[in-house]
Structures are given as structure tokens and as C-alpha cells.
Amino acid sequence: MAKMNMLQAINQALTLEMERNDRMLVFGEDVGHFGGVFRATSGLQDKFGKDRCFNTPLTEQGIAGFANGLASNGMTPVAEIQFADYIFPAFDQIVNEAAKFRFRSGNQFNVGGLTIRTPYGGGIAGGHYHSQSPEAYFTQVAGLKVVVPRNAYQAKGLLLASIRDNNPVVFFEPKRLYRASVNDVPEEDYEIPLGQAEVIQDGTDVTVLAWGAQVEVVQKACDMAKEAGISCELIDLRTLAPWDVEAVAKSVIKTGRLVINHEAPLTGGFAGEIAATIQQECFLYLESPIMRVCGLDTPYPLVHEKEYMPDAFKTFEAIKASVNY
């Protein structure tokens, strides 16, 4: 075990897998010698050479398309998109190509080896072009897996599982926790299985669900609720596609209530999908309407970031409203 921040844990996962799998490549804007603008790929070029860890020209479309080509021919590309806000130029290559390679070819070709890593989320005074949480766009794309770790330990295990998964994965990294989240992380190789939610805290009154950076936020809300005598069951979804319906339903059947928190805007956000599914699965067990605490239906603002965020206070209010319905 070692104390590690999320960037170090990600770096370690990449290093371990590059050592094990000589077909793995790491590339993206500034990821080579410089180690990426957040330094997640530091030292990899020195260790594995310029053929396996390199800067690309400044083209997300190119990065994703190149990665698709590599993966379709037996390689394991781990591509970095510098900020999730800049994944949209690569949207076509991800949505129409990566996700459908296997389906459209009758499984003659696939890009299962592909992983796209990208820092997402707000809380860093980044304004609307350095703060977005675009995960919901990708959850609608059949054929893709979507993974969001909440801390350093999770990041390492989930990233290793994502790289080894035989499907293309978009891996969203909560940038505001990159240095802030420090955990005990085993030095050795371990995987955290995809598609499984984790119950972080048992409780009886209400299920509170989040992923990525928001888990920390809802944890605070659960602590506030505890003071107010409310027992929260806290779940980290971890994988959004495919998501663990069973684990969430099981918890809601027990508690009878669900509060979902995410940073992306409310309308069309992934919380809507979860709410609809859970009300179908658990209708007879629900004691109150499923609550969503999300970003507002505006672009992510700069000066009103604090107000915009689905923070612990808003979540606490939703928990109370759910329990007192």
C-alpha cells in the first residue's frame, strides 16, 4: 500500500498494463514527454519509448479515429482527450464508429481494446468549456461502456479493468479530485469489475446515488443527514453503461426512497434514466418520488459555479424532502 493521489494511481495503472501488454499505446495532446497537462502520463515516454507513448497533433477526431484503427487491428490504444469538453470533435468516431464496429461487421471486426480517458467536471473555476460532464451523451450509445471512478483506489482498479475489457470504454476522470483525492492504493495489479455499483455506506431510510466527483459531495450530505437522524445508504454507480440496476433496485427496495445526484444538467441527464428504471423495478416499494439533484439546465457558469453545483446542502435538502414526503 502507498498513499497516492488519483493522477499517480492512473499513472500506475497505465504503467502496469504497458509492462504486461506490449501492444498497449498511450497517446493524445501533450501526453508524450510532458506527461499531459495534468501529468497523468508522466514518465511513460521515458519508460516505454516514443513509439508507445506520444504526442498527437491537436485533433480529437484524429485521435479517436486513429485509436479505432489501432484497436481494430489488434492493438490496445489508451487515448487521452485533454478535457471532456473537447471530446465532441471526436463524437462521430466514438458514437458511429467505435461503438458500432462489432455490430456492423457481424463481429468480424471490433475495437474492444480501445479506452478513451478524459478529465471531466467542474468545481475548478473553469467556466463552461472546462467543466462539463458529458457522460449522459455516451450512455445512450449501445456498444460503449462508460466508467467514472470516485477516488485514487477506484481509478486504478477501474482503469485496469477498462483497458482489459473487450469493449470500447470511455473513462471519465474527475479532474477536481486529481490531486485532492489521496488514498491507500496497493502497488500491485488489481481490477475492479465493470458494471458493478458499490454500496459505500449501509442505511435504512433513503438510498443516495452518485458517481465520480459527486460521491464525495453526497457523502457530506449523508453525514449531515445522519446528524438529523436520517440513515442513508450511499451507492457509487461506478459504471454508467451498462449500469447495475440490480444493486440500485435492491437498495431502494430496502429503503423505499432514492435521491440521485449528478453534476450535468437535469434535463436529459443520466439520473432521468435511473429514475425511470427504478420506478418501474421498485414501484410498489417507493415511499416518495425519486429525487434528482443535478446541475441547472444552463451551460456551466463561471461566476455562479458555487450556486450551480449540486452540492451537499442541496442534496441534504433533497434527502429531507424525500424522507418527509
Next chain:
Amino acid sequence: MSQSNFSEAVIHRATFIERDSLTIPILKILQADGTTYEDAVLPQIDQQLSQRIFDACIFTRVLDERMLAAQRQGRISFYMTCTGEEAAVLGSVAALDDGDVILAQYREHAALRYRGFSTQQYMDQLFSNEQDLGKGRQMPIHYGINALNFQTISSPLATQIPQASGVGYSLKLQQKPNVAICYFGEGAASEGDFHAGLNMASVHKVPVIFFCRNNGYAISTPTEEQYAGNGIASRGLGYGMHTIRVDGNDMLAVLAATQQARAYAVKHSAPVLIEAMTYRLGAHSSSDDPSGYRSKDEEAKWQQHDPVKRFKLWLIKEGWTTEADEQALYSKYRDEVLAAVKVAEKVPSPKIDLLIEDVYDQPPPRLKQQLEELKQHIAKYPKAYPKTAGRL
């Protein structure tokens, strides 16, 4: 005939065009000591125009120096400098008409000054206060002002390039004798939008100037890792475009090239590509430390090509300025910037009601409801939202 636009020469043995067979000359007018090359053809420039350019040069230097310091002191959250690229930006904007529309990347605030953006307007944007024309929604340096025909900057790179083609085409259809000018870096020129934008402009015969600041780096990525061809200029030719490469640290060369580019674009209703070879003297942004990817020696070498100094030496030779004039300008602008900082810092943040405005032309009911709920929430937890709680 649909296949008429390719060259006619025929060969009967496979002979490839060599990569290096394309030589693209670089326009240089001013020498390092402020004299001009013997056979150089000067741009149209007089004392008044030179003064306007030089003023903007010094203002930009002061702004960059002061605001980088302000960022270090935690007074603003982010900053990007134009340092080293003043000639590329000012030499080009000075060749334009005020009715020409500017679509910038983010390192072209010198152009905004040239157009008349006030010191206070810079500060209001940098401090995201209530007076900011962008209403505090974007990070520092994302300026924009309709009155000066300077479209608001967007962070996603290269998106302004195809837009510039559209703006230029609209000028043409509106029969205005104007052009659009689009600034971008050599890094942004790798984006798909660059290729899309140039192709649209050339096929649709659009009066637009694509102006590439080739400053050697895209964050940490040097040009060798950005492209393998002959710079960005060669691509202009590939898209069938009038193209020129200039010394981007040579104010007179940039001015001459842009004056002619503009005249050509308006007269023929056609796009032009200008590649200005320059160097980013500073860090990429206030979040970046270039010592991780380039040597001090390299930076020192480029300091000797300082475009502002070179232009100043020329002005002195012309008898249009003196070292003392320059010093006076520096101190005038230092005072002016400092005073504007003090004012901007005291202007409050935009009110919370602005959060839901301009998302659509009118806020839909759902957004109004979200705002109401938010205000009630803030009123309940005033300590958690100190900036807005007192001003609901």
C-alpha cells in the same frame, strides 16, 4: 467541365512530386536593427498609423505583464499572454477596416486594443464582474465585443475557422466591401474544423483571411510533432488559396502581407491564407510551466527577435518615436491598468438572476422555476453562497 480545376501537365512514368519541391518564401521587410532590407517594398504606413500600432504594442506588453502578476497574486484566476506575437496580431489588424469582422483564438487581445477596447473593458472581463460584456460566464481572456466587430472567443479550438468562412460569405452576400479575419495557432490547424473551414471558403469564394500564428508550440507540443508538411502555408495551396508566409515578428512584413491579402480578398471575393512565423515567448497560459518542455537557451534566442523592439528601432530611425516616448507610454499604461484593476475589483459579481438569461432568447418556465428554487435554497443557506446571498 467538372474536372477543369486540376493542372494539365501529363507524364508517362510514375514520378512523384517531392515533399521538398515546394519552397515557400518568407516575407521579411524589417531587419533586427530597425533598418529595412534594401529591396524591400514597404507597406502603406505613416506616422499616425505607426503610432496607433506602437501604442497598442506597449499597452499589450503592460497588460500582459500586470495581469500575469495579478494572476500570481490570486486576483484573477487565469491569464494568457500575447508576448512575442504582437507584430503578428497588430500588423494584421492594422491592415483592416474597422468593419472587417475578427474571429480570434485567444491570444489576440492586442487586436482588440487596436480596435478601441478600453482598459476598463479588459479588466471587467478578467475580473468577471457585473460590467463584463460577457456577463461573467467565461474564463478570463474570452473577450468579445459586437460594437468593435470582434466575435466572442470560444475555448474549443478551431471552431471559429469554418465560422469565419460563414461570416465572410455573409459579408459577400450583404455586398459589404469587408472581409472576415480568422486567427488561429498552428496547433488548431490540425483540427478537422480547419480543413472544413478552408475548403468551404475556397469552394464558395469567400472574402476571408485565415491568419495562422505559427508560434512554435501548442502547449508543450513543438511543431515537429504537430505537422510534417511545409508549415501551414502549404495547406492553403492545397485548398486552392492565395497564400503567403511572413516573418511574424516583423511588423512591416505582416502589415504589407495583410494589406495586400485584404485588397485581394475584397476584389476577387476569395480567401487568403497568411502564415506568420513567430514564437510564443511566454508560457502557454498562467497554468503552464514551459521549463518542462523547452530550454532556456531557446527562449533566450527568441528574445533577440522581439517584435516590439524591432518595430521601435524602425520608428526611432524614422524619427517617429524616442526611447523616452516609449518609457512614457509604459508608465502611462501601467498607471492606467492599475487604476482599472482597482475599479474592476470593486464592481460586484453579476446577480444570480443572470444565470438563466441568454440560455435562450427568453428563459423557459422550467428555467425560471429552477432559479426560484435556487434562490430559496440560497436564502436558506446564506453562508454557503456568500457572493449571492446578500443580493437576492
